[in-house]
Amino acid sequence: MIQLALASARPRAAVPGRGLLDPSVTRLRVRLGDLDFYRHVNNGVYLALMDVGRANFLADLGAFGHLRERGWYPVVAASTVTYRRSLTLGQRFEISTRVLGWDARVVYLEQTFSRNGEHIARGIVAGRFLSRSGDRVPAPDVVALLGGPGVDSPPLPDDVAAWARAVDVAAR
Template sequence: MLQLALATLRPRRAVPGRDLLDPSVTHLRVGLGDLDLYRHVNNGVYLQYMDIGRSNYLADLGAFGRLAAHRWYPVVAASTMKYRRSLTLGERFTVTTRVLGWDARVVYLEQVIERGGLLVARGWVAGRFLSRAGERVAPTDVVAAIGEADRESPELPEDVAAWACAVDVAHR
């Protein structure tokens, strides 16, 4: 939780020349509070690791100030996870976050957690942005605010598009 607070309240510096579709890599280490009774990372903690990865993705783009100027903030509309391996105390790992595309309602991201080059977990996230007044912000407006005004979304991978329809987050 402290890592997430730091990543959000004191974001890392923007990466010059970072493109919206470039992956963002976050390096983390498993802490004692991340473990469950079975001494491996609790499934809910993976979602917090992904939150940190998404905050760092926005920081890499230099987006925090731009979003704050509009009084917009990100929320998760849906997510799904697949776990392949466990993480245990002290292990170092990475969370790689990348945008797969967007539609009129949400932005679709893939987040991959790896340890030593081995896949630990993979998640898809459908995220949206809200204004402080509680109104939904169109992803195209967010993309424009980040500085990519005329950018069109890449075509979503078929399996992600099918998932978006199945969990009812896709644009209708």
């Protein structure tokens, strides 16, 4: 929670030339509070760490000021994580966050965890933006703000499109 608060309240500097479809990398280390009874990162902690990665992704784009001006903020509509390896106390790792595409409702992101080039876990997130009044902001409006007008969504990978339909977040 502290890492997310810092990443959101005091975002890192924007990366010049960073585009909406460019990946963002967050480097972290496993802390004692990240561990469960079995001494590896708890599955719920992965979701919190993904929040930090997404906050840094927005920071890299210089998005926080633009979103704040409009009163828009991100929320997770759905997420799933698959795990391949464990992370344990003190290990350094990276979370790479990238936009896979979007539809009329949500933006789809992939977040991969790796350690020394080894795949640890993969998260897929359907993100939505809301206004302070509680209204949903269409994903293309957010994309136009952060990526520039006229940016077309890449085709979603088949597994992500199938997942989006299965959890009922895909545009109808």
